[in-house]
Amino acid sequence: MLTAEANERLTRVGPGTPMGDLMRRYWIPVRPLVELKEEEVMPIRILGEDLVLFITKKGDLGLIGERCPHRMTLMKYGFPDEDGLRCCYHGWMFAPDGQCIDTPLESPTNKLKDQVKIGSYPVQEMGGLVWTYMGPQPVPLLPPWDLFVMPNAIRQIGISHLACNWLQCHENTGDPAHSVYLHGYNFKYILEKKGELEERTKDRQMSTLHSRIDMGRGIESLYAHETQYGMEKGINYSKALGADKDRQSRHSTVIFPFFTQTGGPGQVRQEFQIRVPIDDTNTYHIAYGCYMGLGGVEAGEQESVPYYDIPIYDEDGSPIWDFVLAQDSHAWVGQGDIMDRTVEHLGRTDLPIVFMRRQFEEQMLIVEDGGDPKNVFRDSSSMPDLIHGGIWDESNSSVTGAGGAVSSFRSAYHKGYGIDDADRYGPAMPEIIDLMQRIDDHLTADEV
Template sequence: MMSAEQNELITRIGAGTPCGALMRRYWQPAALADELSPAQAGDRPVRAVRLLGQDLVLFRDEAGRLGLIDRDCPHRGADLAFGRLEDGGLRCPFHGWLFDADGRCLETPAEPEGSRLCTRIRQRAYPVVERSGIVWAYLGEGEPPAFPALDCFAAPDSHVFAFKGLIDCNWLQALEVGIDPAHASFLHRFEDDGEESESYGKQFRATSADSDMPMTRVLREFPRPRIEVERTESGLRLFALRRLSDLHTHVRVTNQLFPHAFVIPLSQEMTITQWHVPIDDTSCYWYAIFTSFRAPVDKDRMREQRLALYSLPDYRPKVGRFNDYGFNPYEQKHRTYTGMGEDINVHDQWAVESQGAVQDRTREHLGQSDKGIIAYRKLLVAAIEANARGEAPLLVLDAAAAAEVRGPATMDGIGPTEGWEQYWRAVDRRRREGAPWASTGASTGAPILGAAE
């Protein structure tokens, strides 16, 4: 059982907190690139951003350059999210002070002619870069780390699609649902298997590799997976093994990507890399990159599917606590385990939001199925402590080291009960060999020494 002090340590991410200091060592998703596109932003690509408890403003200037600066104007503290995008930067409507993407003050037009005040003013600006449909920000000190050569970053734009959604709870409980393989047999159980032709872009609706058995049936009929956890170069690897018979076992391989992401299979064709990014201590966004190993992603279809449940401009869920997550008791009895529709994001949202704004982990009782959560919490505490000692935590890498971190490999399929360890590697290798862009060098090797028990 966890103490209140331990729970505070691993959940609080504001400036000056130990976990907040750790999080500021990493690139953080700050917005979708779509949010600055003409379709969503019109001719004014400016977005207010709250990230790790800090209030910022993100913009793209007339030359196409991205800027991320503190949201309060350094003159009198007015809100720069309402600024005018003009003359090479963002201009405060209060007194006309103008700031460029680097935070330099270019003009203070209300000051007397010849004033040099603007040369002494600088707004705090943060490194920002666009990768795989997401605008990433670095809020820490010094040089940001290099991006690892993960599948979601290695794939071309045609083969990735990014989306996000708002969750009203602490980032950690939102992450932990994704490294809990056992919950899918209950929270995401469907009484019907649906049509394979309708499974595109939907979690747990397609068939597993080397099988015509839909994932819905696997989860429904085999609810007691054996779970194993390994340490890897990028975090943790989790195995959920559902024994179907003496000859066959369903193998699902997922990954925790440090510090606050996971990588899971969506289908035989696609994977999902999903971050749980703190807005502050009591809310977060999930950001997902869907990566295709075969055909280009049908982005219009993927976007349409998800916008059916999320509202622009803030990507707020259309169902939630305010309308009981769409709960229908007839549906719960006859169609789905939750009675909350067929979108698993709604199921997960209910599960984690119902734990409270910040889950009280002093009251929980963990079991064998929680091996991944236990291993991750140990990894997180170790990283917080290492960072406090001035050491580089996991995945804070230079360019050469980051280029060697690939994959991570993930899959689900039905293979041999004896020899499943070789089977899952073969499935991942086969998928990569058939992809038009993928490297065959994704990590599928032995666990790192000191692997989680």
């Protein structure tokens, strides 16, 4: 349980708030590059600020304030030109850095444009996403987290707009035990009601819900500790309490401040979930899927990284519940627009959540004291080409679920197992299924 004040500090992200100031120390992914290329001009809202993202005809990316400084109409109605975005009203043009570079209806000798500028934020592309930095100078480096830059991979970007505060989504990462019910018993109930239980759980060993139900057997305690780039957490199992053996099961790792990473070395499917605050009560949730060519199998070239919307309501407006991320999303939105943590009742399984909140509080204090928080990188000479921000242990691949079942079925979409994940809506699914098939064939051939 938190005080109302502590809850406010952790959740609110507008300019001048403690969490908003912390978030503004990081590069933030705002839209898929492919979507921006299609739309060319996009109004976006990030950390409570209304902005306009655009791409010039030349291909430069810009992010500027929402209003034209001439007579204040909305720049989202503008259109791209060679070197900038032109306002729809009188054609003033603004460069990606916000500088006015043309006032076409004014006299050619008029110097007005030199004095006019819209606020802007720097923008970069990485891994098929457009990123921005909304904080104070100097601008830090954009860290090359592994899934965005690893070679030999197919990628796809799943987007959800969720009507709740970002921290609800992110605290889910500190809550590995929820899988037993939300993705286990609850999933079972949903499929039973739809009359699809038998069909979708034929292979018990490979079914999402059975592997998650099995995760509930023999829980002794939860653990959490800090890592170089974030935190690690998981479940300690005890044979005496009904587990198959005494063991520790590590779950998705957290890259500070808002990434969670699943997968690991030797696994086809890797994923970041990124909880980008739109404002205090809305979250732009990115499920960034990365599927690796393994064992010498080539993943194949992708010209660009495709994106897709992840639906959590059907055409009639009824909630969709039959895949994992939809279950999570409904649970998060169900906690309220900003969850009231003054009336919660935490149990032993919430230990990693408490750890996460402390970590955020610690890092907010560092920013308040004028320091650089975790994962702010400034020295380009020591910046590697790739950073494993989650746990990337070649000897102990991250495995969620009893017996590694979850990672197994996420390598077997070619056998029909992709249906329980949001991935099923992804435009790259045919290539991913083909990749998994080829890896399977390759491994089978090796065994012969």
